[in-house]
Amino acid sequence: MSADKQESFSFSPENLEKAKAIIAKYPQGRQRSAVMPLLDLAQRQNGNWLSEAAMHYVAEMLDLPYIRVYEVASFYTMYNLKPVGKYHLQLCRTTPCWLRGAGDLRQVIKDKLGISHGETTEDGLFTMTEVECLGACCNAPMVQINDDYYEDLDADIMAGLLDKLASGEVPPAGSQKGRRGSEPFGERTTLLEKGDS
Amino acid sequence: MPKLTVDGVEVEVEAGATVLQACEAAGAEIPRFCYHERLAIAGNCRMCLVEMEKAPKPIASCAMPAGDGMVIHTNTPTVKKAREGVLEFLLINHPLDCPICDQGGECDLQDQAMAFGPLHSRYHEPKRAVPDKYMGPLIGTVMTRCIHCTRCIRFSEEIAGVSVIGAINRGEHMEITTLGQAITSELSGNVIDLCPVGALTSKPYQFTARPWELRKTESIDAMDAVGSNIRIDARGNEVMRILPRLNEDVNEEWISDKTRFVYDGLKRQRLDRPYLRKDGKLTAVSWDEALEAVAAKLKALKGEEIAAIAGDLSAVEDLVALKDLVTELGSANLDCRQDGAAIDPSCRAGYLFNTTIAGIEDADALLIVGSNPRIEAPIINARIRKTWLRGDLKIGLVGAAADLTYAYDHLGEGGDVLQAVIDGSHEFATVLKNAENPMIIVGTGALTRPDGAAVLAGLRKLAGDCGAVRDGWNGFNLLHLAASRVGALDIGFVPGEGGRDLAGIMAGAAAGEIKAVFLAGADEIDMQGLGDAFVIYTGSHGDAGAHRADAILPGAAYTEKDATWVNTEGRVQQGFRAVFPPGDAREDWAIYRALSGHLGKPLPYNSLEELRARMVEAVPHLGATDTVTPAEWGDFGQAGAIDAAVLRTPVEDFYLSNAIARASATMARCSAELLDAITGATGTDG
Ligand code: SF4
Ligand code: FES
Ligand code: FES
Secondary structure (H helix, E strand, C coil): CCCCCCCCCCCCHHHHHHHHHHHHCCCCCCHHHHHHHHHHHHHHHCCCCCCHHHHHHHHHHHCCCHHHHHHHHHHCCCCCCCCCCCEEEEEECCHHHHHCCHHHHHHHHHHHHCCCCCEECCCCCEEEEEECCCCCHHHCCCEEECCEEEECCCHHHHHHHHHHHHCCCCCCCEECCCCCCCCCCCCCCCCCCCCCC | CCEEEECCEEEECCCCCEHHHHHHHCCCCCCCCCCCCCCCCCCCCCCCEEEECCCCCCEECCCCECCCCCEEECCCHHHHHHHHHHHHHHHHCCCCCHHHCCCCCCCHHHHHHHHHCCCCCCCCCCCCCCCCCCCCCCEEECHHHCCCCCHHHHHHHHHHCCCCCEEECCHHHCEEECCCCCCCCCCCCHHHHHCCCCCEEECCCCCCCCHHHCEEEEEECCCCCCCCEEEEEEECCEEEEEEECCECCCCECCCCHHHHHHHHHHHCCECCCCEEEECCEEEECCHHHHHHHHHHHHHCCCHHHEEEEECCCCCHHHHHHHHHHHHHCCCCCEECCCCCCCCCCCCHHHCCECCCCHHHHHCCEEEEECCCHHHHCHHHHHHHHHHHHCCCCEEEEECCCCCCCCCEEEEECEHHHHHHHHCCCCHHHHHHHHCCCEEEEEEHHHCCCCCHHHHHHHHHHHHHHCCCEECCEECEEEECCCCCHHHHHHCCCCCCCCCCCHHHHHHHHHHCCCCEEEEECCCCCCHHHHCCCEEEEEECECCHHHHHCCEEEECCCHHHCCEEEECCCCEEEEECCCCCCCCCCCCHHHHHHHHHHHCCCCCCCCCHHHHHHHHHHHCHHHHCCCCECCCCCCCCCCCCCCCCCECCCCCCCHHHCCHHHHCCHHHHHHHHHCHHHHHCCCCCEC
């Protein structure tokens, strides 16, 4: 998708049901608090971005002035106000990831896809955004692809991930070097019993 | 009530007060940007930091509730350093373009940087710049100057009741915007006063004057019947801008956009010389010739062939002189109700906004009849909204629906519904009855109908039935539109013994029985209906009345005379001259006085003081300036059948409701761009 205009938006029947359930969670008179989950729902239905039409739709549903919805949507970076590719690569560039090679990842993306920060490939498959720390520093460097974290990356792994995604395969998320969570590679090295080492 | 110590001074403050208020009570000055008494607390600028003992770091005094036993310091090195730090941060992204900024000289940021700032800058990096935003024909923006205090957002959301301004993005990228739309509020100009920097400025005033060049005159507005307290800023003989003046009982610190921006109308379409119609064409003449010709005309007539109609912009003094003159000529054909409203002049309580504007805040039920207070009296509407926001005011409307900025029960549109409320069969009658302080506001639109007198009598009965009138509370209110009206009614500018009222005068003029008619700034009547009568127009602007006139005697506008005004509450207020009338124009009362000389029947006063003495002698409460003299409840109106027709406001165009406004280019722009949004019927029925 290249145009960032959308004529109209409305929830699909399933999402309308979901929206109603979300709204019902809030106490009487506080329905407007549902604005964030509803925007998220709308974004998911709408190819991962929020059009003006979608925000107006949510505003109307919650009886909120449009500007109040737009304030929220523009405040949080997880709402995309412009169309993004099918795979939204969010590359962490904060110090730990950077020290561990985020720059190489950026280069691979640039080389393979020809996009840098804020750009989308012509086929509409990939968008790359550089972001600040996503809280997975132990497994730096990392990239968030849509909802999932891909950790323990290097240039080759990144290249492989991009190839798989391009061919329509979604690789398993998490550490790409096989460790579980943020456990150390190999043997345990800390919090040992006395005499373990 | 918490007791605290501020800089060694013990103070006791109301429960719920903030530390900032406590500091003020103790006489300590606290700088601030985001805090404003009349807006919700935001606590985002940090300028109000003070030290509190036992707290690890400085606290934002505006957002901290005053607690018992708190020990506050406002003059320690820490506080000084905190203020310097805040200002240094604020100035990092501020353009420091004071020399070309309209706010320069009256800017909170400028003043506070001088008083509390570090006086030097350590910042050499590029500053951020923010694109300017379009906010409509009245508000100019230079958004790079914005310090994100959010006062403008809070004002529009809370006071004006229109959610169009917002803060988008975040952090360094935060911007204040309306997303390209005009601020669709009749009170929008107030954000200019609230903005502590020069981010939001007056578009019509842009780059026309510096505040220190202006001569400031405290006066009274005449754009509606509220009598907002204003300050007229003039340079030379030109009004450069109009600002609100604080009066808790009337306009608090707000004024409507018409009050604020109408002033360019004072410079256009002015009648600055006397004119006489010669061979069908208005020809400029000298005062002598004009007065002589008018006098000659009048001398040839019998008293009952002469009449006078007062318009919306005349001051009390002007009308006293005209009434005296016409009476002297032997005529009792006087009327100040140029809209033909069935106002009953015999009982003062029947034509006042008895509850008073501040009194609205004590009401717990309100019935609005045939009025749209938002455009008839924006300041009163803001007071209703303020009371409604508090949560316990039940509002019902009988009349055409409109967006009033608060929710109301739309009982119905027509007189039949009103009749049902009056005879108690409608459930809202019970709401009024059960209320402690019920209130009724009737607009003049409900009284200009053929059944106006019956509506008035019906509402009088309703007020009695629902307990709206008792010792210490009068819930009956007539909402006037014209600044001149209550004063005119007070001095009895209504038909005397055997005199004709408006309809009688018009009929008489059409039939040739009325041969000369004075129009004191009366522009809203049907000029065709005046037939062949000789029309003498006194007023400031070349509007409908002047076009019809046979003689034009140019008068002074409200900014050009010392004058007494009585607002819809019956509050007597004094306005003062800010500039002189243009050209040969004179104060209206002086014109009548001069004419009386030419008629050989000089009025018994030679100065404004003498005229006022006579006025107060006749109507003593007119001497009680700045007060509302409560009126005695009595009988008014005339019982009868109320028609089922729709009740609606008589104001068609808020921005163009009088001759001065119609001459204003700014008002014309507003009318074209904002009117629909403000008067649209997208009401919040609820
Ligand atoms: S525009 Fe003015 S009032 Fe609005 S947030 Fe900025 S500084 Fe404050
Ligand atoms: S620095 Fe990259 S996840 Fe924290
Ligand atoms: S005045 Fe207290 S934080 Fe702004």
